[in-house]
Amino acid sequence: MAEISRRGLFQLSGMAAAGAMLTGCGDGAGSGKSAGGGAKSIKWWDHFNPLKELQAETFAAVQKDAGISVQYTLHQTAKMGEALQLARQSNQLPDVHSNVGLKLPIPALIADGWYQPLQLSPEAEAKIDKSTLIEGVTSIDGKLYSFPIFNARQYWAAIWFNKELVEKAGLDPANPPQTYDEFRAAAKTAQEKAGDAHGWINNLGQPDRIAEQTHFMAQAAGFGGNLGQDFKTGEYVFHSDPYVGVIEFMLSLQKDRLLMPGTNNMNDKVARARWATGAAVYYMDGPWCAGVVKQDMAKFSDKLDVGPMLVPDKGMPVTAYRGPQGGAFWVSGKSGRADLASKVLERLLTPEYAAGLAARMDQPPADLSVLEKADVHPAYKKLIDRFQDECFVAPIPVAKNPEVSKVQRETKDVKPGLGDIVQGAFSGDVADVRKALKELSDKSNKERDRAFAAAKTKGAKVEENDFMFANWKPRTDFTKAMYAG
Template sequence: MVQKRKYSAILIGSALIVQIITACSASPANTASTGTPAATGTSGNKADAAPTGEKITLRVMDWADSEKPYREKFIKDFEAKYPNIKIEYTLMSVDQFQNTITTAIKSGDAPDLFPIPGNMSLSMAVKGEWYQPLDAYLDDAFKNQFIDGVFVEGSTVLNGKVYSIPALSSVPSTLVYYNKQLFRDAGLNPDNPPKTYTEFREAAKKITEAGKGKAYGIIEGGKQIGRWKLAAMDWSALGGSGLNQQSPISLATHDANYDSKAVVDVMNLFKGMKDDGSFHPKTMSISAPEARALFGEGQAGFILQGEWSIGVWKRDNPNLDFGVMMPPVPDDGQKGYLPKSTIGAWIGMSKTSKHPKEAALYLKEYFSKEYQSVLVKAGDRFSILKDVNESSSEIPQFKQYYDIVQKSSRLIPNPQIRNPELTSVYGNYKDVQPGVGDILQGVVSGAIKDPTAPLKQYSDLVNKSLDTAIAKAKSEGAKVDKNDFVFSNWSPDKNYTEQDYKSIK
């Protein structure tokens, strides 16, 4: 989705999101009931009234593929309500967007509204003059609609100014969907999905064998490095790695332990499924939306995706009988939880936008309860507006996804909330390539036979890159230290609270 998502707000990723990261959808029945969202501005806000006068074109770009039919209806309603504003909306894949937006900004041709790529932190984007503050155009009445934790210094706010609005509530996007009919065909019990690595691999193999070339055990959007990266980090966290999207180093070991047993075990699980022939043969040549579509057609037993997929399948594959399960854990047991990041940056207003009032009006309509309710009912995302999730969730699998997330994930500490001056570190951090996502991709493609050495090299380079970024930030006057990434009072089985930030030593 815009997510889909989604999609957190840091160097290695960003939620978004990753959260981003993302994409979602909604049911066809709700498409017709979208209606025209009402503007929510008050109190003399610069964007309260619809702009009048000469007709202008407002350019919006993102990767919210699962939201497409609802966004099309939203844009149609918006243009009918504000006939002087024409919306030029460009939808891309995540990877396409990251390349396109960088080129557009360098050439001075950035769209008016666009999200932050998953490979960049908000501080980096603002330092590069990608965005302008939103405060002059979005008042307190608008901001008060959102749940706590949306506008946080170091995440969506820098130096007290709001630069970005998240797409959706932050939940892990690496749960597993499974095809219940393919389970039955393979002699598996759809009411008892696999719980361990061995059970998961065996189930994928049985589905492949029963499929006889028409269905395979698992499918992924193999072209998208971000999806491999999330799988490696999130699943290894269940094994105790302490890795997450908010920090380059582990919460458990306080260094870049990408070569830890927990990560290597995940890599070997995927390698085993590759060796078994369980991956759909198109896996390495397709994107996540394409993989999602093939899963919807019944061509695979498993797929790792976010909640936004639910609405897409309900709309495009109404006969698909599918369930949601927690990711499998190591055979010797679960040692951690899925990391749930603080809500991170997503969409922002271009520094060079010539139509900031109209852009702000678009944001106010987009984040209205009317439109956000449509997305929640459709199974597209969990909204960041107050009360919308509780009042609008209707699809059983959507509720199931949410329940699993509550049980299997924990909110992790965000170094930038602890010390906002770390924005300088993230701004100077040079992401290391190839990364953990590239390595897992290489394992599944067969290009990497043993991930151990590449993971060790990557870990060493990440540690060096972070040390360099800290030294550079210090030379620029920032009061930062590597200890800012160390949370001695963090426990993998508990949510990290506001009180924990206050009590850390």
């Protein structure tokens, strides 16, 4: 077989749409309310902390209407993947769970037996917007495995801030920083004039989360791709200027002593909680920040406000790309109660659940019209409105050719990953950021070469141009019609 060139390889936003990136980022910790076991009982795990009360209310309604009890456990985001792996090893997986932390595309997880198809009623299936269902993302071989409840237009690196401390420092909350230099200046002023607070706090102890934020910020800095891959060529180029610039900017905040000490060991739950106590002024997070604050830090709500994702230079529009939204919840392949689990999942397709989803302020709901009547924090509404102008639907290879899923099944994780490199740069273990990123690019391209060749050997009908999108244009949605181009 001829050697496969790296230039024709994968645009990993398809894996983002199908994998951990799209499971989102609530901030669970510990257990939620549980119902008793029995013949009509299922176990449900997820990590969406702002949805804790909504899930409990929904499960109570299911028990009342259908007699199905749900044993519900809420996990912390950073620990969910490990919990699922351990549960699988001990044959104790729940019947339904979210898939954050598993780090594999949905086709690979399905091939490994993690999930099984849904058993929805025809009435429930009719409620699903079919335009949101994508082979390799929510469906495999024409069988439905999940459905989106969240909206694709979002990014996870917004600048949330303590409005009270900003005002105390003499800054204007109505005009939050938009560029790297403006943020550095604002953080410095706030740190000097707002009492004992540090300028910035972040979750550097959570490599996956810091990687997500770096990916989004690289897009805002001009990177025309997703997860390190160029949309047009399929090449991994982690070492490109946008990525290097983002990391160097964040490191400069540490050098200027604007980053709160100790953040190298903090996950998002700890960092957000410390920020809400007034320990820092600015915090980077996704839209669910408002929901977590409402749920767990209600006294901080009046101080909460948000600004856009930062850009390097004045006048650059904020830009983010994400593939079509994937499913949030999946039926375990080990579950013997897929019929009951599917019946519970049908409740998520009701208007009542959509309205509750909006009110809890996690990721934006798939149907944004429900926000019009929802009682949401002004900062949350402000950010969701921004998303409509700043976020664009990215192309994904599986929508062009479903056979690409066979390549994704062959793909192995590359280490150290982006989050590990960023974390190492802050700790001093990574001295040359661009060199480390170049090594990541080379390893990633080599692994994709290998996976592509392995899939072809096993009969996958894929071509190099399945992973190239030469007709992609910046700041536009990649529509279904464009795949034909």
